[in-house]
Amino acid sequence: MRMMTSQPMILSLSKDTIKVSQEQDVVFLKNRVKEVAVRIKMGLVNQTRLLTAASELVRNMMRYGGGGSCLIEVVSSGRNNGVRLTFTDKGPGIPDIASAMKDGFSTGKSLGLGLPGTKRLVNEFDIKSKVGEGTTVTIVKWANG
Amino acid sequence: MDKIPILRMGAFLLVTIQVDLYDRLALNLEADLVQMVNKTSAKGVLIDISAVSIVDSFMGRIIGNIASMSKILDAETVVVGMQPAVAITLIELGLPLKGVHTALDMEKGMNLLKSMIDTSGDDEDDDQSAYDLITE
Numbered sequence: 001m002r003m004m005t006s007q008p009m010i011l012s013l014s015k016d017t018i019k020v021s022q023e024q025d026v027v028f029l030k031n032r033v034k035e036v037a038v039r040i041k042m043g044l045v046n047q048t049r050l051l052t053a054a055s056e057l058v059r060n061m062m063r064y065g066g067g068g069s070c071l072i073e074v075v076s077s078g079r080n081n082g083v084r085l086t087f088t089d090k091g092p093g094i095p096d097i098a099s100a101m102k103d104g105f106s107t108g109k110s111l112g113l114g115l116p117g118t119k120r121l122v123n124e125f126d127i128k129s130k131v132g133e134g135t136t137v138t139i140v141k142w143a144n145g
Numbered sequence: 146m147d148k149i150p151i152l153r154m155g156a157f158l159l160v161t162i163q164v165d166l167y168d169r170l171a172l173n174l175e176a177d178l179v180q181m182v183n184k185t186s187a188k189g190v191l192i193d194i195s196a197v198s199i200v201d202s203f204m205g206r207i208i209g210n211i212a213s214m215s216k217i218l219d220a221e222t223v224v225v226g227m228q229p230a231v232a233i234t235l236i237e238l239g240l241p242l243k244g245v246h247t248a249l250d251m252e253k254g255m256n257l258l259k260s261m262i263d264t265s266g267d268d269e270d271d272d273q274s275a276y277d278l279i280t281e
Binding site: 044049051059 | 165167168169198199200201202203206228229230231233234237238239240
């Protein structure tokens with residue numbers, strides 16, 4: 001179920017960028033992600049996984065990155081459609097990504113499930129971070145994946 | 146400011162979450178609920194999440210907190226009506242909600258609460274006034 005889809009081409013079919021700087025934006029973002037997921041006929045369980053992953057990442061972006069933006073794309077690879085979300089912030093960055101990806105690790109007061117948990121919920125997960133410059137997290141959830 | 150209503154029914158508090166929770170709302174609910182447990186000496190808290198479509202790690206933690214806080218105030222918490230997709234997501238996320246009692250629906254949840262309170266204390270569910278006299 002969580003195998004890496006390694007088709008060479010992922011085409012982006014639609015793009016939409018949403019700025020997130022306050023809590024109302026979070027609700028708006030979740031609604032947009034849901035709309036897109038419904039549009040590509042993603043099943044209910046995968047929708048829930050995607051929305052939960054988005055919820056984790058947007059919280060990280062607000063809490064540690066001081067807000068940022070999210071690019072919502074409908075992507076296609078072969079016959080498979082999916083949603084790709086790219087969260088970008090200009091926060092302090094993550095000095096040690098390997099630790100941040102471990103269950104139970106947190107520099108805040110949380111459970112430390114956000115990043116590793118999110119990775120388990122989606123099909124593809126990529127994180128890039130530079131200290132002092134910011135963090136970018138990209139996830140893909142396929143409609144049937 | 147949105148607020149999630151907390152209803153009192155005998156020795157129980159009922160909470161039905163009809164909107165998708167955002168962080169502030171969840172934190173307020175946690176604080177309000179614990180206050181209410183204290184104020185009403187409730188013995189049980191029933192939280193209906195059947196209309197909640199996402200529970201992420203933060204919300205999960207709040208639910209766990211409510212259960213633990215109520216527990217040390219001598220009240221049991223039962224979460225009812227969780228959607229299957231939410232259960233799947235919670236486990237994959239790594240949040241098994243240990244220590245939180247659950248039931249499939251309101252009725253089963255109510256029965257569970259009653260049975261927990263019957264065994265842990267004297268039978269007070271049908272004789273509230275007698276119970277009040279004893280504790281007074």
